[in-house]
Amino acid sequence: MAKTKTAYFCQNCGFESAKWLGRCSSCGEWNTFVEELISKEPAAAHSSFSPEKSVAQRVDEIAFERQPRLNIENEEVNRLLGGGLVLGSLVLIGGEPGIGKSTLSLQLALHAPALKTLYVSGEESAQQIKLRADRLRGDGSNCYILSETNLENIFTQAQQLQPQFMVVDSIQTLFTSRVESSAGSVSQIRECAAQLLKFAKQTGIPVFIIGHITKDGSIAGPKVLEHIVDVVLQFEGDGNHAYRLLRSSKNRFGSTAEIGIFEMLGSGLREVSNPSEILITQHDSALSGVAVAATLDGVRPLLIETQALVSSAAYGTPQRSATGFDVRRMNMLLAVLEKRAGFKLAVKDVFLNMAGGLKVVDPAVDLAVVTAILSSNFDLPVSSHFCFAAEVGLSGEIRPVSRIDQRIAEAEKLGFEKIFISRYNQKGLPKTKKIALVAVSKMDELLRAVFRDAK
Numbered sequence: 194m195a196k197t198k199t200a201y202f203c204q205n206c207g208f209e210s211a212k213w214l215g216r217c218s219s220c221g222e223w224n225t226f227v228e229e230l231i232s233k234e235p236a237a238a239h240s241s242f243s244p245e246k247s248v249a250q251r252v253d254e255i256a257f258e259r260q261p262r263l264n265i266e267n268e269e270v271n272r273l274l275g276g277g278l279v280l281g282s283l284v285l286i287g288g289e290p291g292i293g294k295s296t297l298s299l300q301l302a303l304h305a306p307a308l309k310t311l312y313v314s315g316e317e318s319a320q321q322i323k324l325r326a327d328r329l330r331g332d333g334s335n336c337y338i339l340s341e342t343n344l345e346n347i348f349t350q351a352q353q354l355q356p357q358f359m360v361v362d363s364i365q366t367l368f369t370s371r372v373e374s375s376a377g378s379v380s381q382i383r384e385c386a387a388q389l390l391k392f393a394k395q396t397g398i399p400v401f402i403i404g405h406i407t408k409d410g411s412i413a414g415p416k417v418l419e420h421i422v423d424v425v426l427q428f429e430g431d432g433n434h435a436y437r438l439l440r441s442s443k444n445r446f447g448s449t450a451e452i453g454i455f456e457m458l459g460s461g462l463r464e465v466s467n468p469s470e471i472l473i474t475q476h477d478s479a480l481s482g483v484a485v486a487a488t489l490d491g492v493r494p495l496l497i498e499t500q501a502l503v504s505s506a507a508y509g510t511p512q513r514s515a516t517g518f519d520v521r522r523m524n525m526l527l528a529v530l531e532k533r534a535g536f537k538l539a540v541k542d543v544f545l546n547m548a549g550g551l552k553v554v555d556p557a558v559d560l561a562v563v564t565a566i567l568s569s570n571f572d573l574p575v576s577s578h579f580c581f582a583a584e585v586g587l588s589g590e591i592r593p594v595s596r597i598d599q600r601i602a603e604a605e606k607l608g609f610e611k612i613f614i615s616r617y618n619q620k621g622l623p624k625t626k627k628i629a630l631v632a633v634s635k636m637d638e639l640l641r642a643v644f645r646d647a648k
Contacts, residue, residue: 201226202379207415220416229374263358263399266305269455269464270297273439274424275447278358281397282446283390285364285419287404287412288428293437293455293462294403296325297428298360300461301401303331310335311356315342315366315376329461342376344369344385348392356398361389363403365413382414386421419443430457434550436471437462440491450491469496469607472549479577482569486561487582487600487612488553494596494603496580498548499558501565506542517547518562519554526563526585533589534636536570557594559585560613563636564643573644578610583618589636593618604628613639 201210203226208219216223262277271277274284288294295316302310303326314322319338326333337354341347344367351359361367367385368376375381386402393400402422405413412419419425423445430437439453455462456471465471473485473496482501487494506512515523523545530536543566547553560581568575582600584592593615594600604612605628616634633639 199228199230201228203415204379205416207379207383207417227378229378229380263308264305265301265308265358267301267464268466269439269453270301273426273441273444273447273451273453275444278399279423279446280399281393282399282423283386283393283421284399284401284424284426285404285412285422286401286426286428287406289406289430292428292430293457294428295362296329297439297455297462298362298401298403299325300329300331302336302358302360303329303333305358306332306335308335308357309337309354311337311339311351311354311359313339313341313347313359313361315340316362328459342366342368344388348388351392351396351398358401359398360401361403363405364389364418365405377413379415383417383421386418390421431550436465436468436549436551438490438551448492452491452493469494469603472497472551473607474498474548479574481572481574482565484561484565484568484575485577485580485609486553486558487580487604488555488558489596489599490551490553490555492596492599494599495551496603496607496609497551497553497558499561499565500546500548501562501569502542502544503538503566503569504542506540511540512542512544514543515545517550517552518545518558520545522559523562525587526559527566529585529587529589530563530566530636534640536567538566538570541570555594556584556592557582557600559583560591560639564613564639567640567644571644575643576611578608579613579643580604580609580611581613583613583615583633585636591615591633591635591639598622601625601628601630613642 201213203217205222205225206220208217213226217225260280262279264277265271286294299312302312319340322338339350364382364385365377368381369384369388372380372384389400407413425443427440427442428437429440435457437455437457441449441451454465454468456465484499486497486499488497513520513524527538527543531538560583563585564575564581582594582597584594586592597614597618601612605625609628611629611631613631613633616632619632631642633642
């Protein structure tokens with residue numbers, strides 16, 4: 194007979210305690226303990242998957258055969274996973290409600306008709322999923338839908354169907370009879386994730402699981418959930434913009450510096466193969482306060498439009514506001530312009546915006562931010578054929594940035610005539626025919642080179 198006991202679990206890290214604690218002694222968070230009922234089953238009734246006995250082997254004795262990765266017919270996701278889906282891998286996708294996690298997962302299942310796919314949903318009925326599948330207009334001839342929350346029943350159906358790819362939406366809705374607590378609790382999430390990992394490794398079936406996030410942006414459930422899975426993909430975006438970013442924060446089979454960009458349409462998520470063309474607005478006439486920055490998100494070069502507005506302060510205290518950019522770094526750049534270049538911006542309102550709804554942390558955007566601010570202050574437009582890639586130091590010097598050759602290649606591909614870089618980034622750069630490299634080292638050199646033609 195199963196033994197039942199009560200314990201307290203930290204919802205942030207999964208730490209177990211015999212009594213309630215105000216502050217978790219493991220992760221340090223406050224008021225995160227919840228009471229759960231635990232039922233310990235006998236060892237014989239633990240799982241339908243029998244563990245295989247393993248013995249220690251020398252590295253050179255281990256037989257290894259490289260297996261091809263599964264192509265899921267989505268270039269952005271394939272690149273994020275490191276070239277395709279690894280057999281027996283467990284992939285976790287997290288994101289805000291309504292961001293498109295279920296849409297992306299169902300789209301992957303429908304647009305890969307060569308793979309027999311089992312789509313398990315604990316949140317929607319089969320009829321609701323059918324409505325979304327009709328909207329996505331994919332090939333559902335090899336996609337099977339299962340509306341179930343009991344993990345044991347899911348494993349039974351998977352063993353009968355023998356799919357090549359399985360999607361579970363979501364991990365917070367699953368429950369196993371091994372644990373007496375309700376679905377979504379710390380113990381249920383931890384046990385279900387462990388069983389799904391065991392299922393994936395023993396059967397070789399790759400599994401995608403969708404995870405909800407908390408109000409602070411982290412994936413709901415214990416932190417051990419992210420340690421169990423092989424790949425963690427974070428879906429980011431803003432409901433006011435159509436673009437979605439899929440980031441890899443953990444990947445045992447590839448790089449974590451990759452990102453995938455999608456556009457949310459009525460027919461689903463469209464892959465954006467060249468995001469720079471979308472992030473740069475085509476203006477009919479030259480506008481002041483606009484400069485294009487050559488930035489990197491992970492290892493992917495992007496050209497993004499930086500917009501600034503400088504106006505006289507209508508109230509006593511000047512306003513400082515930035516969207517998609519760190520406002521503290523903007524204040525630092527304003528102080529550099531005030532101290533090192535002599536521009537009186539302390540009594541003016543400054544507003545900064547990164548077009549497209551993206552959040553930029555690359556220091557190479559500094560030069561474009563400074564140029565956009567000065568352009569708005571002088572009310573002089575910057576040529577739409579110029580772009581910028583350099584960091585600005587506290588002493589006013591123009592500092593070099595990494596991977597400048599990739600930034601130059603992206604700007605050249607999009608037809609820019611000049612790119613402004615640091616003088617210390619010139620060494621070892623290949624000669625380009627279509628784009629001119631303008632090297633600057635001080636703020637006055639930048640002003641002369643950018644606004645000479647504008648005057």
